[in-house]
Amino acid sequence: MKFGIYLPSQIEDKKLPVIYWLSGLTCSEANFIEKSGAQRYAQEYGVVIVNPDTSPRGLNISGDKDNWDFGEGAGFYVDATEEPWKKNYNMFSYVTKELIEIISTNFNVIEGTQSIMGHSMGGHGALICALKNPGLYQSVSAFAPICNPSKCAWGRKAFEGYLGPQETSNWSDWDATELVKVYNGPPLCLFIDQGAADKFLQEEQLLPNNLVEACKIAKVPIILNKREGYDHSYFYISSFIGEHIKHHSGYLQK
């Protein structure tokens, strides 16, 4: 598994907190490194940023390269239960356990002081990683996340493939809009960013209003920032990544 890591210069003198970034469909670890412009903010706020790939690669599982929204580049941050995926497609465990251990063992970071954010499929990933592990992350944010995967085409396809049919498997364990309803842990505010001109919003792949409604009922605080005129691209991400890093930094450096 490849990942990117940005180490600000302060790390030579002291341990720093970590923000994890989870990328969206079709991305490798390269997109965020090359296009987000996050580095200067990581330096400014003194945080390490770690960004893993979006799936295992090179396994040559039958069908893993046939779809841009399933298989390679589309691990969906779940632990698969279905064949032929369940042995390797365990992105949830990788991100929330193995990767954290690799980072704390090999870099000068403050163990246990970390936040998580992501984009689109990775926004979904960030939300479920935080909601399923109360207290593991100090804060969570997402750009244009897939908020209710059980109810959109991308999510249904992925869940069907990795988790099995909705009727016989527990999709709600992997769906942020369902998970907020049963969240039971330290206070956690969901910071959601959404471009108003995002075509995937219009195509109902993202469904942020479902998450907002669920948060209201569950009394989980949520901030939904609508950005007029912005689409789903890395240009949109690079425009607001500084705000997100600043947001997390407030939680990480108290």
Add this chain to the structure above:
Amino acid sequence: MKFGIYLPSQIEDKKLPVIYWLSGLTCSEANFIEKSGAQRYAQEYGVVIVNPDTSPRGLNISGDKDNWDFGEGAGFYVDATEEPWKKNYNMFSYVTKELIEIISTNFNVIEGTQSIMGHSMGGHGALICALKNPGLYQSVSAFAPICNPSKCAWGRKAFEGYLGPQETSNWSDWDATELVKVYNGPPLCLFIDQGAADKFLQEEQLLPNNLVEACKIAKVPIILNKREGYDHSYFYISSFIGEHIKHHSGYLQK
């Protein structure tokens, strides 16, 4: 010919100055747009940025796709005199005349108030565009420019192909280190940026010291910023693009 243009929001209310960016070998107009992070500085300083492609495309001239350092993606910002290039490979005239006219005709810019910068082959391009057109640009800067193309492998290959053999053609008309020696125009300070860990510096493709020596003799002011540890990549560019835009902005908004 494709080009990128970034229009900061101020342009809705008033005419703005323009900075031209010339890219390096193998680039299209996309690299700068996606990787430089220049947009936020263009917005901050209120300047338009225009970045053309690095050569004509799609002509299917025999041999135009055989080399990454000659032909498509490698126009070298000269006006070719040799067959089969001379009809279309006129990047110098395109950048200094046609493109400027396209921009001033179609966008709300201050005509004649412009600067130029570039990277590697495009740094060479920026320098010769400024030196060969005294007064056309208010300022010029370059990241890791090919400073003395007549004396390096990339430049010699390109000049040989586009301009003909050194013995019988006027390479010095297209070489910044030669052009500073005969520069005769309004005061022009060359602002050069160079990563100290740039492998193409070590391979003597860039030769900034030759340009510095020529400037000393010709009494043309030059700033050479060496950046410890930086290479030739867009990560290096994105680290210092803000400084360059600020520099030009000082000349453009007096």
